[in-house]
Amino acid sequence: MARQERAVRTRNALIESAAELFDRDGFETASLSTISARAGVSNGALHFHFASKAALAAAVCEAAAQRLGRITGEGGEQEQADGALQILIDASHALLRGFSHDVVLRAGFDLGDSPESTGAGEDLHRRWQGWVEAVFAQADREGTLADDVSAQDAALAVVAAVAGFEALGGQDPQWLSPASLTRFWGLLLPRLAEESVLDRLVASGTAAEAG
Amino acid sequence: MARQERAVRTRNALIESAAELFDRDGFETASLSTISARAGVSNGALHFHFASKAALAAAVCEAAAQRLGRITGEGGEQEQADGALQILIDASHALLRGFSHDVVLRAGFDLGDSPESTGAGEDLHRRWQGWVEAVFAQADREGTLADDVSAQDAALAVVAAVAGFEALGGQDPQWLSPASLTRFWGLLLPRLAEESVLDRLVASGTAAEAG
Incomplete structure (x- = not known):
């Protein structure tokens, strides 16, 4: 293996390991020596890649932001x-799938919530919220949002509910199941969607096996 | 002050102090000596009242459960x-008000989420969920729930959204503002409520200054 390739692998292993320990123990409690041990590298190697725990947290957030970018960009060609x-709908399903099986995505979102790790990275909840607002504004422009619904209120409800599925899912994985989110969309869509497009919308997502 | 009254005050001060530190630092990180110092009592007094940090967490959960009981029972006479x-609607506003200013309520809900404190007390999210489900079942029986809405799906959406307001509010207090929850209800009620009762419902709550 070339030296550079090995360095990239080590860096990724450290990010993955840090995400696991931030997720399990919290940013404050997780120790650098446990993170390096779990990644199978020396403390020296960790410090070669990351100057501090905060730098490691920033890298976790950056990796999570890339994954969120893929989730919100997924629908590009089907727009x-x-x-x-x-x-x-599809992106919300992909995000909850991510929360249930991708510890980097989960830890990246949680790090934004943790006061101790402030500044570690951008707030992914806020980025997700901005995207949801833009999508509802787009639905409004294309005439698929119901006339008497404000795009901002719709975004507020969806962002709150998705954050709730995430938070409750930490205790009870049932909340992260596609079935729960499908029931939420099944309830909400008749309120949100312009009548003529309602029948075409698939509450369970059109890409349930992808992502 | 009678000895018994003093003991009750000390116990309550310890519960309040523990809730503050669990909320700020997490159950795992909060130390008994910081909790007793913040309550202005000795370590000995703490150990007289509580055998362990888990016992203190259980007392926080119990106090929070009592407050939740008052919130969900508030509407008794106006039923x-x-x-x-x-x-x-009124109870959801009271609960979010509680999350924004009552650290015991907030810590009690969060302790149920924390794996380290498992068994410290009942899961208050689950108790709230059970109550929301019962209220929607009641709305269904009294004919105020829209015909094509399932009480269970409605409960799922409301429980998820309220948990999301709570989780996001930890970062950005705006999410715990009455205005945000009012917008959520304003969006959702035309979907949930039977048409003839919709005009009577107040999305901002009928007891905004109480509780």
């Missing part, structure tokens, strides 16, 4: 076909 | 007048 609301 | 949906 014309399905419209903004379906793109949002 | 006939306003119907189940208004009682739920």
Whole structure:
């Protein structure tokens, strides 16, 4: 293995290991020596890649932000076909799937919540919220949002509910199941979607096996 | 002050202090000596009242459960007048008010989420969820829930959203503001409420200054 490739692997292993320990023990409690041991590298190697625990947290947030970017970008090519609301439904399913099996994504979102790690990275909840607001504004422009619904109120409800599924899912994985989110969309869509597009929307997502 | 009264005050001060430190530092990190110092009592006094940190956590949960009981029981006498949906709206506002200013309530809910404190007390999220489900079932029976809405799906959406307001509010207090929750209810009620009762429902709550 070339030296550079080995360095990238080590760095990624450290990010993964840090995410696991931040997720399990919290940023404050997780120790650098446990993180390096779990990644199978020496303390020296950790310090070669990351100057501090905060730098490691920033790298976890950056990796999580990339994954969120893929989730919110996933619908790019289907935009014309399905419209903004379906793109949002699909992304919300992909995000909850991520929360249930991708510890880097989960830890990245949680690090933004932790006062001790402030400044470690951008607040991913806020980034997700900005994207949801933009998608509802797009639905409004394309005429698929119901006339009497404000795009901002719709975004507020969806962002709150998804954050709730995430928070409750930490205790009871049932909340992160696709079935729970599908029931939420099944309830909300008749309120949000313009009547003529409602029948075309798939509350369970159109890409349930992807992502 | 009588000895018994003093003992009750000391116990309550310890519960309040423990809730503050569990909330700020987490159950695992909070130390008994910091808790007793903040309550202005000796370590000996703490150990007289509570055998362990877990016992203190259990007392915080019990105190929070009592407060939740008052919130969900608040609507008792107005039940006939306003119907189940208004009682739920009012209780959700009281709960978010509690999350923003009552550290015992907030810490009690969070302790149920913390794996380290498992068994410290009942899971208050679950208790709140059970109550929300019962209220929607009541709305269904009294005919104020829209015909095509399932009481269980409605409960799922409301429980998820309230948990999301709580989780996001830890970062940005705006999420715990009455205005945010009012916008959520304003969006959701036309979907949930039977048409003839919709005009009577107050999304901002009927007891905004109480509780």
